[in-house]
Each structure stands twice: as structure tokens, then as C-alpha cells.
Amino acid sequence: MTIKLMQGNEACVEGxxxxxxxxxxxxxxxxxxxxxxxxxxxxxxxxxxxxxxxDEISGMAAAIxxxxxxxxxxxxxxxxxxxxxxxxxxxxxxxxxxCVVVNVQxxxxxxxxxxxxxxxxxxxxxxxxxxxxxxxxxxxxxxREIYDTTIRAFNLAEKYRTPVILLLDEIIGHMREKIExxxxxxxxxxxxxxxxxxxxEYKAYKVKDGDMVPEMAPFGSGYxxxxxxxxxxxxxxxAGSDKSESxxxxxxxxxxxxxxxxxxxxxxxxxxxDTAIVSFGCTSRSAIAAIKNLRKEGYxxxxxxPITIWPSPEKKLIELSKKVNRIVVVEMNAGxxxxxxxxxxxxxxxxxxxxxxxxEIITPDEIISVIKEGHNA
Amino acid sequence: MKRKEFRLSGSGGQGLITAGIxxxxxxxxxxxxxxxxxxxxxxxxxxxxxxEVIISEEEIDFPKVTDCDVLLSLTKLSCDKYISGxxxxxxxxxxxSIEKPERDDIITYSLPILKTAVTTLNKPMVAxxxxxxxxxxxxxxxxxxxxxxxxxxxxxxxxEELNIKALxxxxxxxx
Numbered sequence: 176m177t178i179k180l181m182q183g184n185e186a187c188v189e190g191x192x193x194x195x196x197x198x199x200x201x202x203x204x205x206x207x208x209x210x211x212x213x214x215x216x217x218x219x220x221x222x223x224x225x226x227x228x229x230d231e232i233s234g235m236a237a238a239i240x241x242x243x244x245x246x247x248x249x250x251x252x253x254x255x256x257x258x259x260x261x262x263x264x265x266x267x268x269x270x271x272x273x274c275v276v277v278n279v280q281x282x283x284x285x286x287x288x289x290x291x292x293x294x295x296x297x298x299x300x301x302x303x304x305x306x307x308x309x310x311x312x313x314x315x316x317x318x319r320e321i322y323d324t325t326i327r328a329f330n331l332a333e334k335y336r337t338p339v340i341l342l343l344d345e346i347i348g349h350m351r352e353k354i355e356x357x358x359x360x361x362x363x364x365x366x367x368x369x370x371x372x373x374x375x376e377y378k379a380y381k382v383k384d385g386d387m388v389p390e391m392a393p394f395g396s397g398y399x400x401x402x403x404x405x406x407x408x409x410x411x412x413x414a415g416s417d418k419s420e421s422x423x424x425x426x427x428x429x430x431x432x433x434x435x436x437x438x439x440x441x442x443x444x445x446x447x448x449d450t451a452i453v454s455f456g457c458t459s460r461s462a463i464a465a466i467k468n469l470r471k472e473g474y475x476x477x478x479x480x481p482i483t484i485w486p487s488p489e490k491k492l493i494e495l496s497k498k499v500n501r502i503v504v505v506e507m508n509a510g511x512x513x514x515x516x517x518x519x520x521x522x523x524x525x526x527x528x529x530x531x532x533x534x535e536i537i538t539p540d541e542i543i544s545v546i547k548e549g550h551n552a
Numbered sequence: 553m554k555r556k557e558f559r560l561s562g563s564g565g566q567g568l569i570t571a572g573i574x575x576x577x578x579x580x581x582x583x584x585x586x587x588x589x590x591x592x593x594x595x596x597x598x599x600x601x602x603x604e605v606i607i608s609e610e611e612i613d614f615p616k617v618t619d620c621d622v623l624l625s626l627t628k629l630s631c632d633k634y635i636s637g638x639x640x641x642x643x644x645x646x647x648x649s650i651e652k653p654e655r656d657d658i659i660t661y662s663l664p665i666l667k668t669a670v671t672t673l674n675k676p677m678v679a680x681x682x683x684x685x686x687x688x689x690x691x692x693x694x695x696x697x698x699x700x701x702x703x704x705x706x707x708x709x710x711x712e713e714l715n716i717k718a719l720x721x722x723x724x725x726x727x
Contacts, residue, residue: 180577180586290592350615351573351588353580457615464613539614 177356183348184209186318187277187341188217189356190325191249194364196275197223198248200237202230202256205289206345207279210251231256235263238274242267243402245367245393247329251277254296255286257303264338265304266404268426271380271389273332273367275325277341279348282534291534292345294456294507298514300340301485307423309430311437312340312485314455319354321347324482330365331437335429336388342484344507346457346536367391374398380422381409387429430486438481438488444470445477450546451495452478453516454505458537462505465542476546484512489519496520501549503527505542553584555608556693557617560683561634562626564592564601567680572603574684574702579607581698587615600630607693622691624683625650626665645686647679661690663725669718678718681707685722696723 181189187210191199199214215225224241228234234250241248252260257278267274280296282288296303300312311331315324321343328339370377370390379400382389392398401411406422408414430437441459444466445451454462459480469476479495481488496502502520504513504527513528520526529545531537558575560568569590576588590603604617623638624645625631631650638644640657647665663686669679681703688699700716707715 178580180573180580180588346589346615349589351576351586352612352615353585460613460615467613536616538616538618540618 176358179354179356180351181318181354182209182351183318183321183343184279185213186322186354187251187325187343187348188213190322191275191329192217192221193322193362194326194329195247195366196249196329197221198238198241198246199223199250200226200228200241200248201234201250201252202228204231204253204256206281206348207251207253207277207343209348210277210279214249231259232263235260235267235276238276239263239267239270239272242272242274243394245396247273247333249275249277249329251279253279253281254283254293257296257299261299261303261305265306265308267338268304268308268310269404269406269422270402271336271391271426272338272402273336273391274338275328275332275341276338277325277343279343279345281345282532288534290345292457292507292536293532293534294344294458295511295532296342297484297506297508297511300342307427309427310340310485311335311337311430311483312342314342314482314484316347316456316459316480316482318347318350318352320482322354322356326362326364327439330363333365333367334388335433335437336367336391337426337430340485342456344457369393370398378409379411380407382425387425387432434486434489437486438483438491440482440488440491441478441480443478443480445479445495445498448475448477449499450474450476450501450503450550451499452476452503452505452542452546453480453492453512454478455480455482455484455512458505458507461537461539462542464539465546468539468543469546474546474550487515487519492516492519493523496523499524501525501527503529503545503549505529505537505545507531507537553607553609555606555610555612556621556691557619558605558607558622558624558687558693559602559617559620559634559637560605560624561600561602561630562624563630564599566601566626567677568601568624568626569603570706571680571684572605574681574699574706575605575687575694576607577705578694578698578702579605581701582694584609584694585612587612589615600633602630602634622687624687626679626683643690645683645690661686661726665725668721668725672721673714673718675714675718678715681715681718682722682725685719686726687722689723689726
């Protein structure tokens with residue numbers, strides 16, 4: 176175990192390298208630039224490749240291409256670039272190509288507030304690319320958690336053959352704090368399943384009985400297959416609408432049926448709570464400070480913090496909604512995750528939102544007054 | 553030790569973020585917790601720049617300064633902007649070129665930080681390290697050994713001697 180002062184964006188690269196990232200393609204954009212910068216310095220030391228592409232779209236495309244050759248790849252961006260990556264993100268979903276897409280969020284829409292924090296891409300992460308699909312998006316709240324969560328993003332991408340989105344906050348991405356780098360024994364690394372059959376028998380999108388994720392051969396290894404954004408059959412070649420329902424359902428179900436494996440969360444002081452804050456990323460740190468103070472004054476309050484933000488930790492939120500009489504969703508946007516929490520928990524309890532759009536972090540004092548204002552003693 | 557909040561402010565390019573990183577790292581060397589963050593405008597140089605450092609024995613939840621204990625300002629613009637955030641009883645350290653703000657509830661140190669960098673050390677860019685020496689001499693927030701070690705770990709190769717000199721000039725100025 177090594178202790179270091181590390182920046183969030185740096186921890187993302189360190190975690191990625193530990194997970195086995197050997198390719199990075201991207202286009203620098205504030206506040207994610209350090210990820211590209213550090214990857215460009217570090218990757219060659221591991222025998223990996225870094226490439227600065229001509230734009231955001233090709234950055235995503237190159238990450239996908241590299242992954243098809245059997246290499247773990249990543250790209251990083253911020254709001255405007257995340258918009259541009261959406262088309263290829265959909266390609267990675269339907270082509271079942273594992274990769275990690277980091278979005279260090281900033282104020283939007285468009286170029287918005289380049290240097291200021293925002294949590295405004297929650298819904299874009301879920302529905303930014305068109306068509307029916309499911310998605311995995313993770314949302315850490317500290318430098319150490321960025322390290323761990325980046326490793327997990329690669330593991331989930333490999334296990335479920337899907338792109339995984341890592342949502343970071345500008346505040347945590349640019350912040351430096353103490354990090355204890357875990358020993359190898361504490362870290363699990365998952366690699367994609369490779370085919371056991373001969374190249375002749377290989378069908379790139381054939382799923383074995385009882386499984387939902389096809390085996391993936393690396394391009395250039397003698398296993399020949401076709402990858403397309405069109406609806407396809409087991410061989411990977413375009414197929415008609417008769418294949419659409421079963422393919423799309425499998426792509427959705429391989430994620431939604433494994434929510435228990437995918438979803439991670441943190442429960443803070445909820446044991447006896449009658450009021451719960453739902454919060455994530457930097458805002459959850461304000462919430463913890465607020466809860467510590469409110470507890471001193473006798474308030475029975477706690478926090479539910481999704482670390483896997485998509486798919487939703489639906490079971491846990493239902494459980495919570497039956498336990499507390501008030502949920503306040505605190506997020507640095509106009510109320511995006513609130514929509515999801517209200518959908519799930521709104522039948523059983525009162526769900527409120529508190530947010531802001533001015534590029535300033537929500538403070539503990541603000542949260543304290545919101546909680547007190549609506550509190551029925 | 554309870555949570556202590558530092559704000560280092562000035563103009564973009566003065567090295568205040570580097571100074572913040574060094575202070576935070578020195579705190580880690582002393583076995584404390586530290587969080588360093590910053591805010592800046594879209595421009596690369598000029599404009600207002602601030603680095604924030606929070607040091608505590610406890611876990612640091614909220615990562616930003618709310619009740620500033622120590623404010624360093626190297627420009628009038630940044631002093632005007634952040635002076636209201638300095639708590640009553642807090643410490644203000646300003647370059648002597650800045651007019652003392654009208655507050656009688658704080659302790660103000662007006663010192664020739666920028667001039668010392670230019671005239672004594674012939675390097676305007678070490679003003680940040682001089683300021684660090686001053687901050688630590690006044691607050692004793694970290695040990696001298698840790699601060700020196702942190703300076704050496706974060707400054708460019710070949711400038712170690714110059715920066716240690718700058719740090720010591722800071723200690724002397726604040727005596």
C-alpha cells in the first residue's frame with residue numbers, strides 16, 4: 176500500500192493502467208485534459224499506445240477499433256465531446272465492443288462553462304445515443320474511488336462486452352487528495368471471454384446456452400468476423416427485422432438481469448433515518464458534511480449514494496422509499512436523477528429535488544437549510 | 553487538529569496552484585489529511601486564480617473553502633475578491649504593493665513577497681515559494697522538514713536550490 180497526493184484525473188489513468196488499459200485515443204478538452212496528458216506519458220511505459228485524434232468522434236472510433244483487436248481501450252472527454260461520441264457509443268453497444276468512456280462533466284449545454292463543475296449529463300449518459308438500449312454508468316466521489324471505479328469500469332466492460340461510462344465531476348477530477356494505492360491482492364481484474372472453438376466454427380455473436388454475452392476473438396488472430404451497426408445475426412452480418420427483437424432484448428437483458436452484480440452503492444447513516452438524501456459525486460461530500468451537522472442537532476437523516484448510477488439500483492431505492500418519509504435528491508443540475516428516484520420511490524414516499532446551475536458546488540449549509548425547511552417535527 | 557482552510561490567490565501564472573499542491577503534500581508527509589483544489593477562468597495566464605487547501609486530522613468531506621482561516625493575496629484584484637470570505641480572527645497575508653483592506657477583525661501581514669523574488673532571488677516566479685515559507689512560518693501548519701521535502705518533490709529539476717532559498721527567504725520575511 177502506497178500513500179500519495181493524487182489528482183482525480185490522474186487516479187483515473189492510474190486505475191485504467193492497473194485494469195490493463197493499453198490504448199487511449201481522444202481529443203483534449205477541459206476539464207478532462209489531464210487524463211489524455213497523463214495517458215500520453217504513461218502508456219508508452221507499459222508498451223501501450225496513445226493517439227491524439229483529429230476530433231472527439233474519431234477518438235471514440237479509435238478506442239472501439241483498438242478494443243476489437245483484443246486490447247483494453249479508453250477515451251475521455253467532457254460535455255461537448257460526449258455529445259459527439261454518442262453515435263459511436265451506440266455502435267459499441269450494438270457491436271458489443273468493450274471500452275471505457277470517461278466524461279468529466281462541465282457546465283452545458285454546448286460549450287457552456289468550460290472550467291466549472293456540473294452534474295448535468297446524468298440523462299445524457301442514459302439516453303444520449305439513440306435507440307433502445309441499456310447502459311452502465313459509474314459515478315465515484317473521491318480520488319480513491321475514481322481509482323477503484325475506473326478498474327471496475329474496465330471489468331464491467333469486459334464482462335458484459337459493452338461500453339461503460341465513467342461520470343466524473345470537475346471538482347473531483349481536478350482535486351488532489353490522499354490516496355492509498357491498493358495492493359495487487361485487493362484488486363480483481365476481469366478479461367473478456369475468448370472463443371474455445373476453432374476459427375472455422377466461430378460465430379462472433381452466438382451466445383452459449385445459459386449465457387448472455389458472446390465470446391470475443393481479437394481481430395488478427397485468425398478468427399474472422401464482421402462488425403456492423405446494423406441489426407445482425409450470429410455471424411455479425413446484417414439481418415432483417417426478424418432478428419431485431421431478440422438481439423435488442425439480449426443487449427438490454429445482459430445488463431438489466433445482472434443489476435445485482437453491476438450496481439454498487441453507499442449507505443450512510445440510514446439505519447434509523449426518517450429522511451434520506453440521495454446524492455452522488457462531489458455533491459455527496461457536501462451531503463455527508465451536512466448530515467454530520469444535522470445529526471448533532473438530533474435529525475434522523477442519512478444518505479443513499481448510487482456509485483453505479485445506471486442501471487438504477489431500483490430494489491434498494493424501493494426499500495429506502497418504504498423506510499423513510501422524505502427523500503431529497505441533491506444534484507448539480509435542474510433535477511435529472513430526481514426523475515428516476517421519483518419514478519421508483521415516489522409511490523411510497525415524498526421525493527423532492529434540490530439543485531443548481533451556476534457552476535458552484537452545493538454547500539453543506541445549503542443542504543442543511545433545505546432539510547430544515549421541509550422538516551415536519 | 554481541526555479543519556484549517558487556506559486560500560492562495562493571485563493572478564493566473566503566479567504558481568499558486570503549485571504552492572497549494574506543495575502545502576497539501578507536506579501535510580500528507582506529516583500524517584494529516586489534505587485536499588487541494590482550484591478554480592480558474594478559461595484563460596491560460598492572467599485572470600483571477602485561486603488554489604484552496606484544506607488540512608485536517610479528520611476526514612475531509614466538503615472539499616472547498618467556506619470559512620477561510622488563512623488568505624494569501626498577491627494581487628489587489630484577488631484580495632478584493634476573496635477578503636470577505638476570510639473569517640473573523642483569520643490571517644491575511646498580502647504583498648506590500650496591495651493596500652491594506654479595512655478590516656479590524658483580522659490579522660494582516662503586509663510583506664514584500666514579489667519584490668524579494670525579483671531583487672533578492674532574481675526570479676519573479678519563485679514568489680509562490682516565498683509565500684509558502686511565510687504562510688508556514690506564521691501558521692506552523694506543517695513541519696519545516698515536510699515542507700522542504702514537498703517543495704523538492706514538486707519543483708522542476710535544476711531549480712531545487714533556488715526554491716529552497718526562496719522558502720528560507722519566506723521564513724525570514726515572516727519572522
